[in-house]
Amino acid sequence: MILLPLSSALADYSVTTDFPGGNAMIEQSGEDTIRITPDLRDTTTAWFYWYVAVKGAEGKTLHFEVQRVAGESSMGARGPGVSVDGGKTWKWLGSDAFKEDDKKAEFSYTFGPQDKDVRFSVGMPYVPENLTQFLSAHKGNPFLQQKVLTKSSKGRDVPLLIFSNPARKAPYTVAITARNHACEMMGSYVLEGIMEGLLAEDAQGKWLRDNVDFFIVPFADYDGVADGDQGKNRAPHDHNRDYGDETIYPEIAAIKAQLPAWSAGRPLVFFDLHDPALKGEYFETLFFLENLNESLNAPLERFVSLVERDGQGLIRVSPNMIMKHGTGYNKKTSEDGPPLHASGWAGQLPNAILSTTVELAYANVSGYEVTAESARELGRDMAWALVPFLQESKKP
Ligand SMILES: [Zn+2]
Structure with a gap:
């Protein structure tokens, strides 16, 4: 579910969680920055799971900001997991591919011409x-x-x-x-x-x-x-x-x-x-x-x-x-x-x-x-x- 949908006036791509295992609160900040916060739902403590799909962003470079929850990081040691085949196989973007401060972790991703649906997550989701x-x-x-x-x-x-x-x-x-x-x-x-x-x-x-x-x-x-x-x-x-x-x-x-x-x-x-x-x-x-x-x-x-x-x-x-x-x-x-x-x-x-x-x-x-x-x-x-x-x- 997209809790905070992207403004369609600004973006011709979409960021969604509308698929098995999907999780995030999503905000758009400017034209090419996506802000992601783990959606805790009924979890009573800070936790870090998030999983989004970016669709229709072929050829673009987008910036992602992954927010900390109650001061706790939502980014793993090797950066986000990335899947270009709808979640069948995953790779880490890499420990050098992001930077992190006490509020958020940030990374950028350049979508290739075939990248119609790219998944990003804190891990390598298995559904x-x-x-x-x-x-x-x-x-x-x-x-x-x-x-x-x-x-x-x-x-x-x-x-x-x-x-x-x-x-x-x-x-x-x-x-x-x-x-x-x-x-x-x-x-x-x-x-x-x-x-x-x-x-x-x-x-x-x-x-x-x-x-x-x-x-x-x-x-x-x-x-x-x-x-x-x-x-x-x-x-x-x-x-x-x-x-x-x-x-x-x-x-x-x-x-x-x-x-x-x-x-x-x-x-x-x-x-x-x-x-x-x-x-x-x-x-x-x-x-x-x-x-x-x-x-x-x-x-x-x-x-x-x-x-x-x-x-x-x-x-x-x-x-x-x-x-x-x-x-x-x-x-x-x-x-x-x-x-x-x-x-x-x-x-x-x-x-x-x-x-x-x-x-x-x-x-x-x-x-x-x-x-x-x-x-x-x-x-x-x-x-x-x-x-x-x-x-x-x-x-x-
Ligand atoms: Zn456990």
Whole structure:
């Protein structure tokens, strides 16, 4: 939705958010300057997600001003994500391509003669259409069942993906959720990488298909992803604070009811995929959060060391990427009551053998560039590490 439409007298191009995932308040300032502010909607704190399309600006150079919200930057470490194919593929404009002061970040973009529809965002948005495109490449694969988890609050069908060998029930189970915080799209590319890993025609893929059933919820806040909400810190609480006793979102109620029944007591690994705050040294890394359930600490250490040992992706994983319980923002204790977040909830299930929140920075992991591709590689490395991890774990 365009909250502040461009004056048609001044512009013959348009800047819109009228598409899945779109988000911004847009103002025009002069003929060629576009001012963008993240639209917080029901988010109760400053947050930074925005995603716009510029149409009909072929041959022009436009200037963009991306406003801070309550002093917080709305521009990532490598500048805006840019897509010239309607959001299918993305590149960072680059860390040298913008400047920033305490009010706004600014960049310019020169549209080529073919650039009828160019997308700009704080990240590399991944919406249901991206998943549809991924799945279409695996249509007819007998290991993949596309199901409906439930209806969302707004009546949409929420996808559930079950990967399993139709010939037999696997001894192990892995469940993965992404987008418990709607805007945290880089986690979706990690998920694609995990799915690529388990469908691959290599020894690891074959072992996973023979031994593991997967329960995957690609969009835990489906309406938020489709509508372009921040999702994070939504009122009265967000989806990743909905796993306690007072569940209000149908997706989370369905996960809580269906996942334990589906895993049926088999050993369960649980990953919840996120991105942290936008930038700053503390957030420009990758974290695997230790669980409140201390018996899962050693397995997490082992899993991360296996990703480090066997990983081949650009983003190098190391044990210092484990955020220990009681450190950083991983500070909830059992005195705070039952865990409200996804990996905390899953870690309390009696058959959990590993449960962690994975926080992948939007653009930088210790200097390594986070892109759709490097995030997919990380996912593939995680899928590979599951093989020795599960082989070592006690036979069910
Ligand atoms: Zn998150």
